[in-house]
Amino acid sequence: MDAAEFRREGHQLIDWIAEYLETNEDLPVMSRSQPGEIAATVPTSPPEQGEPMARILADFQRDILPGVTHWNHPRFFAYFPANNSYPSILGELLSAGLGVNAMLWQTSPAATELEQRVIGWLAEMLRLPPGFHGCIQDTASTATLTALVCARERTTGFAGNATGPAATLGLRIYASREAHSSVVKGARLAGFGDENIVPVDVTADWALDPDHLRRCIADDLAAGRRPCCVVATVGTTSTTAIDPLPAIGPVCAEHGLWLHVDAALAGTAAILPELRWILDGVEHADSLVFNPHKWLLTNFDCSAWYVKDPAHLERTLAIDPAYLRTDQDPHVRNFRDWGVPLGRRFRALKLWFVLRSYGTRRLRDIIAGHVALARQFAGWVEQTPGWELAAPVPVNTVCFRLAPAGRDAAVRDRLNTRLRDRVNHEGTIYVTMTELDGAATLRLAVGQRATERRHVEDAWAVLQREADRLLGEVV
Amino acid sequence: MDAAEFRREGHQLIDWIAEYLETNEDLPVMSRSQPGEIAATVPTSPPEQGEPMARILADFQRDILPGVTHWNHPRFFAYFPANNSYPSILGELLSAGLGVNAMLWQTSPAATELEQRVIGWLAEMLRLPPGFHGCIQDTASTATLTALVCARERTTGFAGNATGPAATLGLRIYASREAHSSVVKGARLAGFGDENIVPVDVTADWALDPDHLRRCIADDLAAGRRPCCVVATVGTTSTTAIDPLPAIGPVCAEHGLWLHVDAALAGTAAILPELRWILDGVEHADSLVFNPHKWLLTNFDCSAWYVKDPAHLERTLAIDPAYLRTDQDPHVRNFRDWGVPLGRRFRALKLWFVLRSYGTRRLRDIIAGHVALARQFAGWVEQTPGWELAAPVPVNTVCFRLAPAGRDAAVRDRLNTRLRDRVNHEGTIYVTMTELDGAATLRLAVGQRATERRHVEDAWAVLQREADRLLGEVV
Numbered sequence: 001m002d003a004a005e006f007r008r009e010g011h012q013l014i015d016w017i018a019e020y021l022e023t024n025e026d027l028p029v030m031s032r033s034q035p036g037e038i039a040a041t042v043p044t045s046p047p048e049q050g051e052p053m054a055r056i057l058a059d060f061q062r063d064i065l066p067g068v069t070h071w072n073h074p075r076f077f078a079y080f081p082a083n084n085s086y087p088s089i090l091g092e093l094l095s096a097g098l099g100v101n102a103m104l105w106q107t108s109p110a111a112t113e114l115e116q117r118v119i120g121w122l123a124e125m126l127r128l129p130p131g132f133h134g135c136i137q138d139t140a141s142t143a144t145l146t147a148l149v150c151a152r153e154r155t156t157g158f159a160g161n162a163t164g165p166a167a168t169l170g171l172r173i174y175a176s177r178e179a180h181s182s183v184v185k186g187a188r189l190a191g192f193g194d195e196n197i198v199p200v201d202v203t204a205d206w207a208l209d210p211d212h213l214r215r216c217i218a219d220d221l222a223a224g225r226r227p228c229c230v231v232a233t234v235g236t237t238s239t240t241a242i243d244p245l246p247a248i249g250p251v252c253a254e255h256g257l258w259l260h261v262d263a264a265l266a267g268t269a270a271i272l273p274e275l276r277w278i279l280d281g282v283e284h285a286d287s288l289v290f291n292p293h294k295w296l297l298t299n300f301d302c303s304a305w306y307v308k309d310p311a312h313l314e315r316t317l318a319i320d321p322a323y324l325r326t327d328q329d330p331h332v333r334n335f336r337d338w339g340v341p342l343g344r345r346f347r348a349l350k351l352w353f354v355l356r357s358y359g360t361r362r363l364r365d366i367i368a369g370h371v372a373l374a375r376q377f378a379g380w381v382e383q384t385p386g387w388e389l390a391a392p393v394p395v396n397t398v399c400f401r402l403a404p405a406g407r408d409a410a411v412r413d414r415l416n417t418r419l420r421d422r423v424n425h426e427g428t429i430y431v432t433m434t435e436l437d438g439a440a441t442l443r444l445a446v447g448q449r450a451t452e453r454r455h456v457e458d459a460w461a462v463l464q465r466e467a468d469r470l471l472g473e474v475v
Numbered sequence: 476m477d478a479a480e481f482r483r484e485g486h487q488l489i490d491w492i493a494e495y496l497e498t499n500e501d502l503p504v505m506s507r508s509q510p511g512e513i514a515a516t517v518p519t520s521p522p523e524q525g526e527p528m529a530r531i532l533a534d535f536q537r538d539i540l541p542g543v544t545h546w547n548h549p550r551f552f553a554y555f556p557a558n559n560s561y562p563s564i565l566g567e568l569l570s571a572g573l574g575v576n577a578m579l580w581q582t583s584p585a586a587t588e589l590e591q592r593v594i595g596w597l598a599e600m601l602r603l604p605p606g607f608h609g610c611i612q613d614t615a616s617t618a619t620l621t622a623l624v625c626a627r628e629r630t631t632g633f634a635g636n637a638t639g640p641a642a643t644l645g646l647r648i649y650a651s652r653e654a655h656s657s658v659v660k661g662a663r664l665a666g667f668g669d670e671n672i673v674p675v676d677v678t679a680d681w682a683l684d685p686d687h688l689r690r691c692i693a694d695d696l697a698a699g700r701r702p703c704c705v706v707a708t709v710g711t712t713s714t715t716a717i718d719p720l721p722a723i724g725p726v727c728a729e730h731g732l733w734l735h736v737d738a739a740l741a742g743t744a745a746i747l748p749e750l751r752w753i754l755d756g757v758e759h760a761d762s763l764v765f766n767p768h769k770w771l772l773t774n775f776d777c778s779a780w781y782v783k784d785p786a787h788l789e790r791t792l793a794i795d796p797a798y799l800r801t802d803q804d805p806h807v808r809n810f811r812d813w814g815v816p817l818g819r820r821f822r823a824l825k826l827w828f829v830l831r832s833y834g835t836r837r838l839r840d841i842i843a844g845h846v847a848l849a850r851q852f853a854g855w856v857e858q859t860p861g862w863e864l865a866a867p868v869p870v871n872t873v874c875f876r877l878a879p880a881g882r883d884a885a886v887r888d889r890l891n892t893r894l895r896d897r898v899n900h901e902g903t904i905y906v907t908m909t910e911l912d913g914a915a916t917l918r919l920a921v922g923q924r925a926t927e928r929r930h931v932e933d934a935w936a937v938l939q940r941e942a943d944r945l946l947g948e949v950v
Contacts, residue, residue: 001832003493006561010493013565014485017572018478031584035807039588042827046596050834053562056827060569064824067585072574079582079798082818084574086481087528090488092571094535096774096825097492099547099559107554109506110542113514121521138613139816149664164668165640181794182817189624189815191666193639237798293818299571300818319656322910323554323712323918327896332510340664340815341614342657343557343768343775349539350571352517352531357476359525421802435797443798 001053009053016057017089024070025450028427030078031069038067069430074450077459078432080237080265081396081447084299087357091350092299102344104324105332112333115348121355122292122304125271125363129283134306135338136347140264142340143289143305144231145186146317148173150287150307151229151258152190153316161316165191172220174198175231176208178238180262183231196225205392206241206436208232210248217255229258232285234278235266238434238443239391239399242266242278249284261288264303265445266395268295271360272368278394295370295396295447296363298354302347305339313338366449370396373456374446380460386467390441397445399436402467413440415470422466429459476528484528491532492564499545500925503902505553506544513542544905549925552934553907555712555740556871556922559774562832566825567774577819579799580807587808590823596830597767597779600746600838604758609781610813611822615739617815618764618780619706620661621792623648625762625782626704626733627665628791636791640666647695649673650706651683653713655737658706671700680867681716681911683707685723692730704733707760709753710741713909713918714866714874717741717753724759736763739778740920741870743770746835747843753869770845770871770922771838773829777822780814788813841924845871848931849921855935861942865916872920874911877942888915890945897941904934 001009041063071082102111119134137143152160152168159167173192175183177199187197198220201212217227230252232243245261252259261282267290269275282288287307293300307313314337324336336342355363378393381400390399401416417440420433434441444459476484516538546557577586594609612618627635627643634642648667650658652674662672673695676687692702705727707718720736727734736757742765744750757763762782768775782788789812799811811817830838853868856875865874876891892915895908909916919934 001561003497003561006565007490007493010489010565010568011486013568013572014489015482017569018482018485020572022478030581033584035580035584035803036588038585039592042589042592044592044595045599046593046830047834048836050837051831053565053828053832056562056831060824064585064589067583067588068573068575069581069583070573071576071582079576082574082576084571086476086478087531089568089571090481090485090528093485093488093564093568094492096559096564096567097488097495098543098545099557099774100543101546101554101557101775105510106505106544107546108542108544109508109510110513110539113511113542114517114539117514117517117519118521120519124520139818141816141818145664145815152666160666160668161663162668163670164666165643165646167668168640168666171640181796181799185792185794185815185817188636189620190664191627191635191639191643193635193642194637196639237796299574300576300820301816317660319660321656321712323907324656325908328510340620340660341616341776342660343614343616345775349535353528355521356526356531357528359522361523362525432798433800 005053009057013057021072024072025074027070027073029070029073029076029430030424031067033067038064072448074448074452074455075429075458076448077444077446078430080445081295082293082300083295083297083447083449085297085354085449087353088297088299088350091353095346095349098346100346102346103336103342104326104334105328106326108346111346111348112335114352115335116333118348118351118355119304123306125360126267126279127276128306131308132288132306133310134304135335137303137305137339138301139303140262140289140291141182141185143303144182144260144262145189146339147258147260147287148186148190148192148229150313150316151260154258154312155226155228158315170225171228172196172198172225173229173231174200174213174216176200176202176233176243178202178206178236178241179231179233180237180264202241206236206239208243208248210244210251213248213251217251227255227257229260231260231262234261234263235395238436240266240395240397242394245281245284249281252284258286259284261285263288263290265291265294268367269371269395271364275371275395292351295367296354297358297449298351302351370446370451373451373453374398377444377456377460390436396447397443399434399441399443401439401441404471409439416440416442419463419467419470422470423462426462426466428462480528484532488532496547499547500549502545502548504545504548504551504905505899506542508542513539547923549923549927549930550904550933551923552919552921553905555920556770557768557775558770558772558922558924560772560829560924562828563772563774563825566828570821570824573821575821577821578811578817579801579809580803581801583821586821586823587810589827590810591808593823593826593830594779598781600835601742601754602751603781606783607763607781608785609779610810612778612780612814613776614778615737615764615766616657616660618778619657619735619737620664621814622733622735622762623661623665623667623704625788625791626735629733629787630701630703633790645700646703647671647673647700648704648706649675649688649691651675651677651708651718653677653681653711653716654706654708655712655739677716681711681714683718683723685719685726688723688726692726702730702732704735706735706737709736709738710870713911715741715870715872717869720756720759724756727759733761734759736760738763738765740766740769743842744846744870746839750846750870767826770842771829772833772924773826777826845921845926848926848928849873852919852931852935865911871922872918874909874916874918876914876916879946884914891915891917894938894942894945897945898937901937901941903937
């Protein structure tokens with residue numbers, strides 16, 4: 001492809017994306033593709049001869065697009081939002097065009113310095129207390145792994161890095177039973193082992209119980225085990241429960257434990273003055289992650305990762321081979337030592353584009369709008385006989401279920417699972433489930449850029465309609 | 476930004492990228508920006524009000540671009556290539572526009588199935604033996620970490636995941652002294668500890684010495700330690716040395732060690748029939764990584780990661796919270812369990828665009844051209860008095876140094892370091908250094924899409940010119 005073809009096809013593709021984002025609400029949200037169907041459209045061998053881009057893009061639309069689940073559909077209510085926006089898309093485009101690797105300051109000073117600036121902008125928007133330093137990582141999973149390793153090395157005085165298992169026997173990680181699966185995964189990866197992840201009980205609102213945390217730590221100390229790290233979740237995946245940092249922080253301080261705050265989804269809500277309380281107590285944290293790629297209009301991947309002690313982080317992760325040394329090393333930040341991968345994209349561009357193009361006021365309005373819509377939906381559920389709200393709604397996610405009187409728990413579980421399948425295949429909306437106290441629970445997470453009140457009304461209508469049909473069939 | 480502004484600014488940005496890539500050879504390769512200079516152009520707080528994209532893009536060109544080191548400049552010879560191409564840029568654009576999260580099959584069947592197809596295309600291009608299954612990861616660092624954890628869990632029968640340090644005492648990793656720093660980093664992250672990374676000697680060509688590997692393993696077994704994993708490098712970072720898989724493989728088989736092949740840069744060269752030998756013996760490998768984002772015209776990040784036993788990989792990394800379960804799980808591949816992060820971009824698109832737009836023949840021609848240029852440069856060095864070639868040139872990277880007669884080693888080190896600084900600041904080229912047997916060594920890596928013979932000639936000319944000046948000054 002030469003420059004002329006790139007210009008021509010690039011303009012077409014820009015137009016196609018605009019058209020797609022303006023009209024995707026007419027598409028079924030979840031792909032209806034069957035396993036193997038998309039693969040069957042693609043030859044098993046690559047072509048020997050190059051092909052014109054126009055043909056490839058036509059194939060994309062015909063063969064690939066039907067296999068796409070539309071995450072930026074205004075009626076995508078599944079999992080968590082992973083929204084994007086026009087300025088973010090342009091930022092990713094420019095980053096791809098430059099093709100910069102931001103592993104070292106020298107390999108593109110602008111990539112490092114703009115990243116430092118925009119990560120500071122986000123800290124200001126979240127009103128993080130002074131003393132947090134950050135960078136962009138790919139995902140909260142990776143950031144949490146990094147935090148666990150930092151904790152391991154602080155507790156062992158870097159003996160974990162030096163000698164491995166001999167230095168890390170009995171190290172303990174505490175997180176609530178509702179913490180994200182990435183905590184378990186990170187703990188395994190970092191060599192702690194499942195049996196050293198202590199599941200802390202939750203209170204009635206699904207948030208970590210700080211009294212139980214104290215007891216777990218005391219039991220471990222009494223048994224000669226070594227408390228190391230607490231992962232507090234601000235906005236759990238199932239219910240967006242907010243672990244109480246003001247109570248957890250002092251426990252960590254008392255025992256010298258690393259406090260990592262996983263605010264992957266809900267952190268964004270802290271840009272709203274009325275929801276900033278979810279980060280109350282964050283001054284106790286040693287590290288924090290939240291994902292602008294979930295709910296701040298910046299396309300995946302863009303995870304904001306903060307630490308209080310960059311020197312500790314760098315010493316934990318530093319590698320210093322001859323081929324990566326530069327004269328500026330003593331004077332600059334080399335983000336290669338801030339995470340797992342060595343190579344890094346110029347992700348600051350898309351975040352800079354989003355924050356400038358929208359401005360903080362508009363972003364607050366959008367997030368506040370999502371929160372209001374989630375609460376509205378929760379209100380409809382609460383007021384409707386035969387339905388129940390399964391958890392409080394502090395942020396943007398509603399946990400609820402169809403709960404017709406006179407059906408036992410097993411029947412209710414089957415009903416809700418079938419209801420999810422019905423509505424998802426019907427296509428108007430896409431919702432997913434979780435389990436709360438073992439009960440099948442529907443989740444509706446509001447957070448797409450284009451989601452308006454009418455889309456949430458559509459969701460409630462289709463859920464009620466399909467529920468009525470289902471109940472009619474199984475009576 | 477509305478759709479109309481996106482179309483307008485998107486077209487402009489496409490045109491700007493085309494112009495940039497066509498004309499960037501007129502720019503100094505390495506940014507001349509001083510520490511803090513770019514940050515000083517960016518306000519410390521985000522704007523309250525949104526701004527027009529045209530203004531933001533103008534600021535980018537004026538304030539940010541001077542801080543960019545041009546990785547896709549045809550005279551970028553530093554580190555390793557991280558090239559891109561027009562189809563790849565369009566693929567990344569489309570991926571950003573769709574905003575898909577490919578963590579599960581259901582969250583976009585096309586993302587998983589197209590990824591399976593194109594990863595199969597690459598396997599065919601590399602003529603990997605049957606039995607390798609793959610996916611796209613972000614970087615080789617992450618893939619190597621994943622391999623080390625797979626090895627740990629195979630050796631311990633998953634007791635590492637279950638019980639942590641108690642099960643992993645004394646596990647040993649073997650890699651040559653020339654292996655990439657990501658092996659040490661991965662081993663630390665995965666809890667092995669530095670003292671359990673056994674640095675294996677290299678032979679005269681900087682490749683791992685299989686006899687020494689045997690002795691290291693025998694010594695460890697005699698001492699009651701537990702050999703676990705060998706990382707073989709196909710194309711080391713310093714010299715692109717090729718560790719001998721045909722000799723290493725049987726050693727691993729004999730002792731039941733996981734064999735991970737790090738072919739991050741050089742793997743691409745195996746698409747050439749005349750260089751396929753670098754992967755001879757790959758049938759012994761349990762896992763392999765190579766980076767299309769380095770040298771196969773696919774912009775960062777796009778790392779191809781293969782394993783022989785997907786069931787083992789999935790069992791090692793599997794997490795199965797209620798909120799991620801789908802009905803299709805028994806029938807489909809969920810790539811969430813193939814790497815560290817949960818979330819995943821739709822990276823298959825850019826690879827599909829590149830492989831189809833270029834076709835395999837053209838890609839082979841481009842790679843062969845780079846190899847030929849590197850050898851040509853090596854020939855010039857060899858034939859020129861006062862210069863020396865520091866290592867063989869099996870692939871695309873030339874290690875060399877200015878070696879005027881009558882100067883001792885310390886003077887030569889200073890001369891070469893100063894020469895690097897001179898040429899990099901002069902701007903025609905960008906080269907980096909490594910150490911070989913403690914001696915400062917210049918590296919010239921050929922691998923940018925637009926690099927032609929004249930660019931390599933320019934490199935040799937500027938190196939000789941600046942060397943002459945330098946020698947004139949210090950005489």
